[in-house]
Amino acid sequence: MEYNDTSQEPDLQFRGTITFNIGTQHRGSMLINGHLERSQEHYRVLRLLHFSYRLPKSNEYRLTLDKPVVMGKDNIPDPLFAEVLNQASLRNEMSFYISPMGENAVAIGSLSSPMMVCVFTE
Numbered sequence: 045m046e047y048n049d050t051s052q053e054p055d056l057q058f059r060g061t062i063t064f065n066i067g068t069q070h071r072g073s074m075l076i077n078g079h080l081e082r083s084q085e086h087y088r089v090l091r092l093l094h095f096s097y098r099l100p101k102s103n104e105y106r107l108t109l110d111k112p113v114v115m116g117k118d119n120i121p122d123p124l125f126a127e128v129l130n131q132a133s134l135r136n137e138m139s140f141y142i143s144p145m146g147e148n149a150v151a152i153g154s155l156s157s158p159m160m161v162c163v164f165t166e
Contacts, residue, residue, distance in 0.1 A: 140153060
Protein backbone atom coordinates (compact mmCIF):
# COMPACT_ATOMS: atom_id res chain seq x y z
CA MET A 45 0.00 0.00 0.00
CA GLU A 46 1.21 3.50 -0.70
CA TYR A 47 -0.35 6.58 0.87
CA ASN A 48 0.48 10.08 -0.35
CA ASP A 49 -0.68 13.05 1.69
CA THR A 50 -2.41 15.84 -0.25
CA SER A 51 -2.85 18.30 2.63
CA GLN A 52 -0.97 21.58 3.07
CA GLU A 53 1.21 20.06 5.82
CA PRO A 54 4.72 18.73 5.05
CA ASP A 55 4.63 15.87 2.54
CA LEU A 56 3.86 12.52 4.11
CA GLN A 57 4.51 9.21 2.34
CA PHE A 58 3.95 5.70 3.66
CA ARG A 59 5.24 2.68 1.77
CA GLY A 60 4.50 -0.69 3.25
CA THR A 61 1.86 -3.25 4.00
CA ILE A 62 -1.21 -3.40 6.18
CA THR A 63 -2.21 -6.95 7.09
CA PHE A 64 -5.72 -7.53 8.45
CA ASN A 65 -6.70 -10.52 10.54
CA ILE A 66 -10.45 -10.50 11.09
CA GLY A 67 -11.13 -13.21 13.63
CA THR A 68 -14.10 -14.66 15.40
CA GLN A 69 -15.67 -13.26 18.57
CA HIS A 70 -15.74 -9.79 16.94
CA ARG A 71 -12.00 -9.28 17.47
CA GLY A 72 -9.15 -8.83 15.02
CA SER A 73 -5.79 -7.21 14.40
CA MET A 74 -4.04 -5.04 11.86
CA LEU A 75 -0.26 -5.12 11.33
CA ILE A 76 1.22 -1.94 9.83
CA ASN A 77 4.72 -2.52 8.48
CA GLY A 78 6.70 -0.09 6.35
CA HIS A 79 8.55 3.20 6.05
CA LEU A 80 7.23 6.70 6.54
CA GLU A 81 8.82 9.86 5.14
CA ARG A 82 7.94 13.44 6.00
CA SER A 83 10.12 16.17 4.52
CA GLN A 84 13.64 14.99 5.39
CA GLU A 85 12.52 12.70 8.23
CA HIS A 86 12.52 8.92 7.76
CA TYR A 87 10.84 6.47 10.12
CA ARG A 88 10.35 2.72 10.37
CA VAL A 89 6.77 1.72 11.22
CA LEU A 90 6.02 -1.67 12.76
CA ARG A 91 2.86 -1.60 14.86
CA LEU A 92 0.16 -4.07 15.74
CA LEU A 93 -3.32 -2.70 16.32
CA HIS A 94 -5.88 -4.95 17.95
CA PHE A 95 -9.52 -4.03 17.42
CA SER A 96 -13.06 -5.05 18.13
CA TYR A 97 -15.60 -4.88 15.34
CA ARG A 98 -19.31 -4.93 14.72
CA LEU A 99 -21.34 -5.34 11.56
CA PRO A 100 -24.20 -2.80 11.51
CA LYS A 101 -24.95 -3.66 7.84
CA SER A 102 -23.99 -6.37 5.40
CA ASN A 103 -20.32 -5.98 4.35
CA GLU A 104 -19.84 -2.94 6.65
CA TYR A 105 -17.34 -3.36 9.46
CA ARG A 106 -17.07 -0.81 12.28
CA LEU A 107 -13.75 -1.10 14.05
CA THR A 108 -12.80 0.29 17.44
CA LEU A 109 -9.02 0.34 17.74
CA ASP A 110 -7.11 -0.52 20.91
CA LYS A 111 -3.82 1.18 21.76
CA PRO A 112 -1.15 0.28 19.15
CA VAL A 113 1.59 -2.15 20.19
CA VAL A 114 5.05 -0.91 19.14
CA MET A 115 7.18 -3.74 17.77
CA GLY A 116 10.79 -4.31 16.76
CA LYS A 117 12.62 -1.42 15.11
CA ASP A 118 9.64 0.96 15.01
CA ASN A 119 10.92 4.49 15.63
CA ILE A 120 8.02 6.74 14.65
CA PRO A 121 6.97 9.11 17.47
CA ASP A 122 3.52 8.32 18.88
CA PRO A 123 2.03 11.76 18.01
CA LEU A 124 3.13 11.41 14.37
CA PHE A 125 1.72 7.87 14.19
CA ALA A 126 -1.61 9.18 15.55
CA GLU A 127 -1.54 11.91 12.87
CA VAL A 128 -0.92 9.31 10.15
CA LEU A 129 -3.85 7.19 11.36
CA ASN A 130 -6.07 10.27 11.41
CA GLN A 131 -5.09 11.35 7.88
CA ALA A 132 -5.63 7.84 6.55
CA SER A 133 -9.09 7.78 8.22
CA LEU A 134 -7.93 5.07 10.62
CA ARG A 135 -9.16 6.88 13.69
CA ASN A 136 -10.11 5.29 17.01
CA GLU A 137 -13.36 4.19 15.39
CA MET A 138 -13.53 3.62 11.66
CA SER A 139 -15.91 2.10 9.16
CA PHE A 140 -15.03 0.27 6.01
CA TYR A 141 -16.75 -1.95 3.51
CA ILE A 142 -15.58 -5.32 2.25
CA SER A 143 -16.68 -6.43 -1.22
CA PRO A 144 -15.76 -9.79 -2.80
CA MET A 145 -13.52 -9.77 -5.89
CA GLY A 146 -13.48 -13.25 -7.33
CA GLU A 147 -12.79 -16.26 -5.15
CA ASN A 148 -9.64 -15.23 -3.31
CA ALA A 149 -9.68 -11.45 -2.88
CA VAL A 150 -11.74 -8.62 -1.43
CA ALA A 151 -11.74 -4.85 -1.88
CA ILE A 152 -11.63 -2.83 1.33
CA GLY A 153 -12.65 0.80 1.27
CA SER A 154 -15.05 3.53 2.20
CA LEU A 155 -18.56 3.84 0.88
CA SER A 156 -17.32 5.83 -2.14
CA SER A 157 -13.78 4.62 -2.82
CA PRO A 158 -11.68 1.46 -2.47
CA MET A 159 -8.55 1.77 -0.29
CA MET A 160 -6.88 -1.58 -0.95
CA VAL A 161 -7.34 -5.04 -2.42
CA CYS A 162 -6.61 -7.94 -0.08
CA VAL A 163 -5.75 -11.44 -1.29
CA PHE A 164 -6.52 -14.39 0.97
CA THR A 165 -3.49 -16.37 2.10
CA GLU A 166 -3.10 -19.32 4.42
